Amino acid sequence: MSSAKILFGFHAVTVRLKTAPQSIVDIHVDASRRDQRMRQFLARAEEAGVRLIDSDDDRLQRLCGTHRHQGVVARVQPLPMARSLDDVLDGLEVAPLLLVLDGVTDPHNLGACLRVADGAGAHAVIAPKDHAVGVNATVAKVASGAAETVPYFMVTNLARTLAELKERNIWVIGTAGEASRSVFDADLKVPVALVLGAEGTGLRQLTRKTCDELVSIPMRGVVESLNVSVASGICLYEALRQRR
Structure with missing residues (x-):
């Protein structure tokens, strides 16, 4: 089934079992693993009526491209997500809270960012197509289900997208270590897009210039970023705290 995508690891596959079991084509499981966690997982899958296939480690690794599959690999149909950022924004009845990632190319970082975005209730995550990683199986595993729930949009021109957000009266706040104002002093109750760059390199120059303001995260130790x-997580949960 060419349109199927791969999920692996207990958490990512269990979230799909809970939310959309009908979208699961089949689940391949390590035939040699029958500990309590696996038994509980198999019982949940059987209750959902999902097709289970016993496999060995080599086949599981070939399916998902890594040995870190925990003995569980699922082939699933993609879930329908919002078709565009405009669809998401037009459908909101609360002040938008967006996370923009500029230059995040590591799938583990993206997965963790999606997980944080889901936890804090961000409405979408945005990244540039040419300086980002797409949602692959590793991202989905690290995201622990959030890759299924948080709309992730890869845009052709990030500066133009930020300008379009500003036209919607969404305040664009970038993070920079040298900024004199702290994120804790910014007003995050308004419609806001929080823009973060990759660790070390930070925001690209054009992205930085497009932001309405720059804020910093206070650093009290010796590390710089x-x-x-x-x-x-710090920025999104500060927005959540202010909006309570």
Whole structure:
């Protein structure tokens, strides 16, 4: 089934079993693993009426491209997501909260950012097509189900997209270590897009110039920057705190 995608790991596959079992083509499981966690998982899958296939480690690795599959690999049909960023924004009845990632190319970082975005209730994650990673099986595993719930849009021109958000009266806030104003002093109750760059390199120059303002995350130790998923969590949860 060429249109099927791969999910692997207990958490990512269990989330799909809970939310959309009818979209699962089949689940390949390690025939040699029958510990309590696997038995509970198999019982859930059988209850959902999903086709189970016993496999060995080599076949599981070939399916998902990694040995870190925990003995569970599912072939699934993609779930329908919002077709466009405009669809998401037009459908909101609350102030938009968006996460923009500029230059995040590591799938583990993206997966962790999606997980944080889901937890904080962000409405979408946006990234440029030419400086980002797409949602692959590794991203889905790290995201622990959030890759299924958080709309992720890869745009051709990030600066233009940010300009279009500003036309919608969404305040675009970039993060930069040298910014004098702290993220904790910014007003995040308004419609806002939080823009974060990759660890070390930060925001690209054009992205930085397109932002309405720059804020920093206070750093009290010797390290100069945080992992982008940690920084995303700090910023998004500060927005959530302000909006409570």
